[in-house]
Amino acid sequence: MAKISRSPTTPHADTSQQLGNLLVRRKLITAEQLSRALREQRESGGRLGEVLVRLQILDDQTLGTVLAEHLAMDYVELNDPEGIDARVARALPESIAKRFCLIALREENGKLVTAMADPLDVVAIDTVMLKMQRPIRPVIGSAGAIRRAIEMVYHGSDVEERQLRDLVAVENDTAVDPEDHVTVEERAEAETGGEEAANQAPVIRFVDLLLRQAVKNRASDIHLEPQSDSTAARVRVDGLLREVVPPPKKMHAAVVARIKILAQMNIAERRLPQDGRLRIKASGREIDVRVSTLPTIYGEKVVLRILDATAVTHDLNRLGIEPTALLQLKSMLARPHGILIVTGPTGSGKSTTLYAALNYLRNPAVNITTVEDPVEYRLAGINQIQVKPEIGLDFARCLRAILRQDPDIILIGEIRDKETVEIAIKASLTGHLVLSTFHTNDAPSTISRLTYMGIERYLLSSTLNLIVAQRLVRRVCEACKEPVDVPEDTLRRLKVNRADAAGVVFYRGKGCPACGKTGYHGRMPIFEFLAVDEDIAERITAGQSEAQLRDAARRRGYADLLESGVRAVFQGLTTADEVIRVASMGEG
DSSP, X not given: OOXXXXXXXXXXXXXXXXHHXXXXXXXXXXXXXXXXXXXXXXXXXXXXXXXXXXXXSSOHHHHHHHHHXXXXXXXXXXXXXXXXXXXXXXXXXXXXXXXXXXXXXXXXXXXXXXXXXXXXXXHHHHHHHHHHTSOEEEEEOOHHHHHHHHHXXXXXXXXXXXXXXXXXXXXXXXXXXXXXXXXXXXXXXXXXXXXXXXXXXXXXXXXXXXXXXXXXXXXXXXXXXXOSSOEEEEEEETTEEEEOOOOOGGGHHHHHHHHHHHTTOOTTOOSSOEEEEEEEEETTEEEEEEEEEEEETTEEEEEEEEEOGGGSOOOGGGSOXXXXXXXXXXXXXXXXXXXXXXXXXXXXXXXXXXXXXXXXXXXXXXXXXEEESSOOSOOTTSEEEEOBGGGTBOHXXXXXXXXXXXXXEEEESOOOSHHHHHHHHHXXXXXXXXXXEEOOSSHHHHHHHHHHTTOOHHHHHHHEEXXXXXXXXXXXXXXXXEEXXXXXXXXXXHTXXXXXXTTOOOEEXXXXXXXXXXXXXXEEEEEEEEEXXXXXXXXXXXXXXXXXHHHHHHHTTOOXXXXXXXXXXXXXXXXXXXXXXXXXXXXX
C-alpha cells in the first residue's frame, strides 16, 4: 500500500514568502536562493515550488514533504503501485491527470483521495470534482512520482494481459473435440492458417492485444515460437526476454497468417523466410512494426520489431553522454570530413546514437543522405535510402550513386565488407563526413578488424575521426530502488578500490509492479571513446596492437566501457551487477 505519513498540524499559510521562509529555516535552501527564486516567480508567474524545482534548487520530493508540513496535509509516497486502485484511477481521464499532475488513489469515506503536486490548484480540484461527481481529499505527492504512477496506471500492461488470459482460456475451453463433426477442409484451414482463419474474431483480438501489451511494456521485440505441442510467446524489455501469454497451439498458424496479412506478406508461402512491415496505433500514437518470419520444424516463427519513435530519444544532449565526451563528439561532428564509427553488438543502441547525431547535424544548408538496411526511423529533411539486395541495390551501389548526388554528410547503416569501407574512405578523402556502425567488442579492436578486412593502416589513420564503442545498461527502478552493500568481490570485478568507493551509495531494485518485478526500468548507454588525434594516428600507422592503443587512450583520459559503467553506478543510475553483466562483454 502507498505509504502515507501524517504531518503535524500547523496553521494554514499559502503565501510563497512563508513557504520560502520555512525552507530557509529548515536549511534546505539559502536566503540568496530564495531571493533568486522569488524574483524568477515574479517574472514568470507560477508557484514558488515550481520555480525552485525548475531552477534545480530543490527536488520535487523534498518540496512535497515540506509543502505537506506547510499546509498541514498528508504526504503520499507513490512507491508501491499496489496502493493505487486502478479502477478508481482510470475513471478519471488521463488528459486531466496529466494536465494537472494528479492521480486518483482510492475512495475513502465518500471522498476521492487524490495525490496532487499542487494541492492549491483550485481549477484542478473543481475539474476533478465535476468529472467524478464527488468531493475529493487532496494529498500531496512529488511531481515525478505522480507522473510515473500516471504512466503505470494508464499505460500499464495489466489490462491487456488479463484480457489475453481470458481470451486464451476461452479458446482452450472450446478446443475441437475429435468426435465433433468437423470437415477435413475446416480443420486444415485452422491448422495451416488460411485467410478465413486469420480473419476470425479471436485471432484478430489476440494479435491486437499482444501488440498493445508489448507497446505498454516498452518491448522492443515480440517472439512467437512454435513448439511440438504449444506456442511460446516472449517480449524483449530492456534488452532481456520475458514470457507473456501465448496463443493456444491451435491458433498459432492463424495468428501468423493474421500478422502476415497486416504486414502485406504472402500468407500462402510458409516454406521460405519473409520480411514485412506494418503500422499500428497504440497508446494514442502511430508505431511502425517490422515483421520477420522463419520456417521451423514445428511451424513458422515470427519476430516483430517494435519501432516506437517516442520510446527513444534522438536528442544528442539527452543520450546520457558525459559532458566532456559530449563536447568531444560534437567537435568531431563539426569537422567537414572524416569517418565516425559507432561500434557494439546488436541491440547496443548504435543506430539511436547515429540518428541523434544526424538530428544534431540536420540543417537546411547541408545535404544529408543515408543508406540503411532497414530504415528504422524516418527523419524529416534527410534523404534515406533502403537497400534492396534482391534487385542489386546493395550498400556499395547506393554509396557510389550517393557520391554523385552532391552530399555533405553520408550515413552508412552498417559496414559489412571491404568494398563499403573503401567507398567510405574515398568519400572521406573527397571532403565528406561519413557516419557508420560496426560490430566489434570495443573501440581499439575496430582498427584490427578493418585492417583484417584489407584496409591499409595509413588510410585509417588519415580518415578516421572518432570511434565510439557503446553498450546499454538497465537503469535501476526509481520506484523501488534501495541502498545495498557491495561485497569486495564485486568491487574487484568493477576494478574499484574500497577507498575510492568511500561515501558512495550503491543501489539495487527491490522489484515492484512498476518494473515488472525486475528492479530495472529503462536503459541508458555507457561509452568508450577513441579519438584519432595525431598521436593515435601515428600509432595506427606504426601497426601498434589493440592493447597499446587502449593504453594510449587511457593515458589521454578516455574511459573504457567498464569505467563509464562505474561512473553510472556511482551516480546511482544503475547497479554494480548490471555493469558487470554488460561491460564485461567488451573485455578482452
